[in-house]
Amino acid sequence: MKSTDTDTGTGRGPGAALAALAAAQFTVMLATSIVNVALPQIRDGVGLSDSGITWVVNAYGLAFGALLLAGGRAADLLGRRRILLAGLALFGVSSLAAGLATSSTVLIAARAVQGVGAAAIAAAALALVMGLFPPGPGRGRALGVWGAVSGAGGAAGVLLGGVLTQAWGWQWIFYAVALGTFGVLAAVAVSVPRTPVTGSGRFDVLGTATVTLALTALVWGLTSARRSGWTDTAVLGAFAATAVLLTAFVLVERRHPNPLLPPRLFRTGRVSAGNVLMALLGSVWIALFYFLPLYQQQVLGLSPLVTGLGQLPLAFANMLGSTLAPRISRRIGSTATVTGALLAEAAGLLWLSRISAQGSYFADVLGPTVLIGLGLSIAFVQLTALSVEGVPQQDAGLAGGLVNTTRQVGGAIGLAVLATLAGTATARAAADQPHLEALTAGYRTAFALSAAVLVAAAALALLLTRRRTDRPTGTEPRPTVAQPSA
Incomplete structure (x- = not known):
C-alpha cells in the first residue's frame, strides 16, 4: 500500500493551487534570465573574466538541468508538495546568499545551489499541475497558463534585472528573487493540497x-x-x-x-518526440536571453533599465501565444501546431540575424522579438503537453523532471556552443572591423545558427510527432488518473 504525503495544506480549489504553482514556475524562469542584463556589472563587481561570466548563467542552468530527473523521482517517492516546499526554501536561501556574495566563487556556488532548488521546484510543480488537471481541455488550459508564466518569467527577468541593477545595483536582483520565493512558499503552503505518494521503489x-x-x-x-x-x-x-x-x-x-529513467516512460504517448524537440527549443531559448541584452547594451548603448523595458513586447507576445496554443492545437492538431510555431520562431531569429552595429531597438529588435515570442510560447506549451502525454500518474514527477531536463540541459549546451561560435566570429571580424562591428558579427552568427536549429527541429517535428490519427489536443480518451487528496 502506498504511503501518503503527510504535509499539511488545506487547498482552496484547483484555481488557487494553479496560481501558486504557476508562481513557483515563474520564479524559476525569472531567476534564469534576471542576471543577463546585469552580467557586465556582476563581472566588474566580483572580478570575473569575459569567459568566466558565462558560469554565472551556466552554474544555475547546469545544476538545474542535471538534477531535474532526480527532483522528479524524489517528488514521486517522497511527496510532490513536500519536495516543492523544500525546493522553494533552498531556492530562497541561496538567492539571498548570491546577493550577499563578495567573490566570484561564492556567487557561482550560490547560483549552483539555486539550480538545485529550481530542479526540485520545476519537477514537483509540473507534476502537481498534471495531478490537478487530468488529460483534456482543462489540462490544455492549465498548460497554457504554465507556458505563459514560463515565457513571461524569462522576459520579466530581463526587465526586473534592468530596473534593479540601475536603481540599486546587481545584488538586488538576487534579493528580489529571495523575497519573491518566500512569498511563493507561503502561497504554496496555503493553496496546494496534500497529494498521495504514487511512486515506489528505491532512489x-x-x-x-x-x-x-x-x-x-x-x-x-x-x-x-x-x-x-x-x-x-x-x-x-x-x-x-x-x-x-x-x-x-x-x-x-x-x-x-528502479532506474532513474525507466523504459516504460518512453512507451507511452509521444514522450520521446516531445523531449527531443524540447531540447532543441531549449538550446536557443536561453541563448536568446543571453545575447539579446548584450547586443542592446554593448552595441546599441542602451541602459539596463531601457534594455529591460525592451523585453515587454516579447513578454506580451509570449503570454498571448501561450493563451492561444491550446485553441490552435485543438483546431489543427499538435503536429501542425508545433511545426508552425518552430518555423515562426526561426523566422524571427533569422530576422534578428540582420542586426546592425548602427541599428536601433525599433528597427532591429522589436519586430523580430514579437514574432519569436509568439512562436516560442506556442511551441513550449505544445511540447510540454506532448512530453507528458499518456504518462501514468506514478511517473508524473519523473515526466515533469525529464521535460525540464531536456530544455534546461539543451539550453546550457546551446549557450556554450553558440557563445563559442559567436566569440570565434567576433575574433575573426575584429581583425579588420571596429569593435562594435565585430561584436555585432558574433551576435548575428548566434541568431542565424539558432534559426537553423529551429528549422531542423520543425522538420523533425513533422517526422516524430505524427501518429496514425493526429487528434487535436484535448480530444484524447481520458485515462483514469489518481487524484490528489485534499
Missing part, C-alpha cells in the same frame, strides 16, 4: 550521480573550448569523461531495479 543514487557528473563535464568542456580551443587537452579530457560517465549511466540503469 537511484548511482544513476543520478553518473548522469549529473556527465552533464557537468560536457558543459564545462563546451564552455572552456571558447577560451582554450576545441583541441585543448583539458577540453578533450572533459569530453572523454562525458562519454565514460554516460556509458556508466546506461550500464547502471540497465541493472537498477
